[in-house]
Amino acid sequence: MGAEIDVAKHWDDNADQWTRDVRAGFDVYRDQFTFPAFLDALPTIAGLDVIDFGCGEGTNTRAFAKLGARVTGVDLSSRMIEHAKSVEEAEPVGIRYHVTSYSDHCGLPDSSFDAVVSTMALMDGPDLPGAMGEAYRLLRPGGFILFSVLHPCFITRGLGWEKDAEGRTSGLRVAGYFDRSTFTEQWRFGNRPKDEAVAPFSVPRFPRTMSDYLNAVASAGLVITNIAEPQPSAAACQTYPRFSRWRDIGAFLLLVMATRPNS
Numbered sequence: 687m688g689a690e691i692d693v694a695k696h697w698d699d700n701a702d703q704w705t706r707d708v709r710a711g712f713d714v715y716r717d718q719f720t721f722p723a724f725l726d727a728l729p730t731i732a733g734l735d736v737i738d739f740g741c742g743e744g745t746n747t748r749a750f751a752k753l754g755a756r757v758t759g760v761d762l763s764s765r766m767i768e769h770a771k772s773v774e775e776a777e778p779v780g781i782r783y784h785v786t787s788y789s790d791h792c793g794l795p796d797s798s799f800d801a802v803v804s805t806m807a808l809m810d811g812p813d814l815p816g817a818m819g820e821a822y823r824l825l826r827p828g829g830f831i832l833f834s835v836l837h838p839c840f841i842t843r844g845l846g847w848e849k850d851a852e853g854r855t856s857g858l859r860v861a862g863y864f865d866r867s868t869f870t871e872q873w874r875f876g877n878r879p880k881d882e883a884v885a886p887f888s889v890p891r892f893p894r895t896m897s898d899y900l901n902a903v904a905s906a907g908l909v910i911t912n913i914a915e916p917q918p919s920a921a922a923c924q925t926y927p928r929f930s931r932w933r934d935i936g937a938f939l940l941l942v943m944a945t946r947p948n949s
Contacts, residue, residue: 689812689813689868689890690762690787690789690811690812690813692890693762693810693811693812693890694762694763694764696870696888696889696890697742697761697762697763697765698763698764698765698766699888700887700888700889701763701765701768701769702765702769703884703885703887704742704743704766704887705743705766705769707874707878708743708745709743709745711877712875712877712878713875713877714875714876714926715938716745716746716806718918718919718922718926718929719916719918719919719922719929719932719938719939720805720806720834720938720939721746721749721805722919723834723914723916723939724746724803724805724832724834724941725749726916727832727912727914727916727941727943728803728832729801729830729832730753731750731753731754731755731800731801732753732754732755733754733755733756734755734756734799734801735755735756735758735798735799735800735801736750736755736757736758736799736800736801736802736803737757737758737759737760737794737799737801737802737803737824738750738757738758738759738760738803738804738805739760739788739802739803739804739807739808739817739821739833740760740761740762740788740804740805740807740808740810740811741759741760741761741766741767741783741807742761742763742766742770742807743766743769743770744759744766744769744770744771744773744774744781744783746805747759747770747781747783748773748774748779748781750803751779751780751781752779755801756780757779757780757781757782758781758782758783758784758794758799759781759782759783760783760784760785760786760787760788760792761783761785761786762785762786762787762811763785764785767783767784767785770783771783787816788804788807788811788817788820788821789811789812789813789814789817789820790813790816790820791820791823792820792824796823796824797823797825797826797827798824798826799824799826799829800825800826800829800830801825801829801830801831801832802821802824802825802829802830802831802832802833803831803832803833804817804831804832804833804834805833805834806834806835806836807833807835808833808835809835809836809838809891809892809894810889810890810891810892811892812868812890812892814892814894814898814899814902815902815905815906817902818831818902818903818905818906818908819906821906821908822906822907822908822946826946827946827947827948827949828945828946828947828948829945829946830911830944830945830946831903831908831942831943831944831945832941832942832943833941833942834939834940834941834942835899835939835940835942836938836939836940837915837936837937837938837939837940838863838893838894838895838896838898838940839860839863839895839896839937840858840860840936840937840938841938842860842861842862842863842865842893843861843862843865843869843893844859844860844861844862845859845860845861846858846859846861847859847931855931855935856935857935858931858935858936860936862893863895864895865893866892866893866894866895866898867893868890868891868892868893869890869891869893870888870889870890870891871888871889871890871891872886872887872888872889873886873887873889874886874887876928896940899940899942900913900942903942903944907946907947908944908945908946909944909945909946909947910942910943910944911943911944911945912941912942912943913940913941913942913943914940914941914943915937915939915940916939916941917932917933917937918930918932918933918938
């Protein structure tokens with residue numbers, strides 16, 4: 687619980703600037719790569735009861751609702767939920783939001799959802815097995831979970847780009863893959879004007895290996911049905927040439943789909 691309180695505080699502190707940046711289009715990785723890849727992997731959700739783990743300020747949550755789902759969003763950050771609710775109040779799409787953990791009993795009934803979705807959030811929570819257990823509890827038999835995270839094999843604390851003699855990016859250095867010690871990363875959206883005086887976000891990280899992710903899913907009783915490592919589209923790489931590093935050299939994104947068995 688102490689770790690979750692710390693995570694909530696960080697995201698409460700980040701929430702106002704994060705919301706402004708996301709809604710101003712500065713999160714180009716989300717807009718041009720990670721969320722389109724998620725939607726490509728997402729089965730039809732029209733008419734389904736869907737819960738979004740780590741919904742943040744609600745941009746992606748609203749996209750799910752506009753696909754025809756009945757959506758609930760949960761997040762530890764009360765400030766993020768305030769931002770999400772403010773848009774829902776102004777432009778209702780039927781989303782219910784709750785300030786709660788996705789890694790513990792969230793107060794919603796057992797077997798009340800057809801799908802659990804989570805976009806780039808589970809790597810920022812301290813209890814992945816708890817999250818998978820809660821997903822299993824909330825899913826109806828036959829329901830599914832689809833989540834995306836930073837790829838654990840390539841996004842490590844020792845990440846660095848290698849250059850050739852002409853200064854072109856030629857390789858990716860990873861290090862500390864098995865170092866699971868928690869750390870707090872300071873960063874801001876790279877698409878921002880470089881001379882703009884904006885404090886960096888402070889984001890707690892909980893490094894895990896590929897086996898940590900997959901075993902947490904399986905140990906909860908969920909059955910893995912698909913794993914994907916999407917590459918940025920050619921159009922995205924043309925618009926943002928730095929994306930080509932994640933097309934040609936290493937994987938940025940991991941997507942995992944699993945189902946709750948019918949029996």
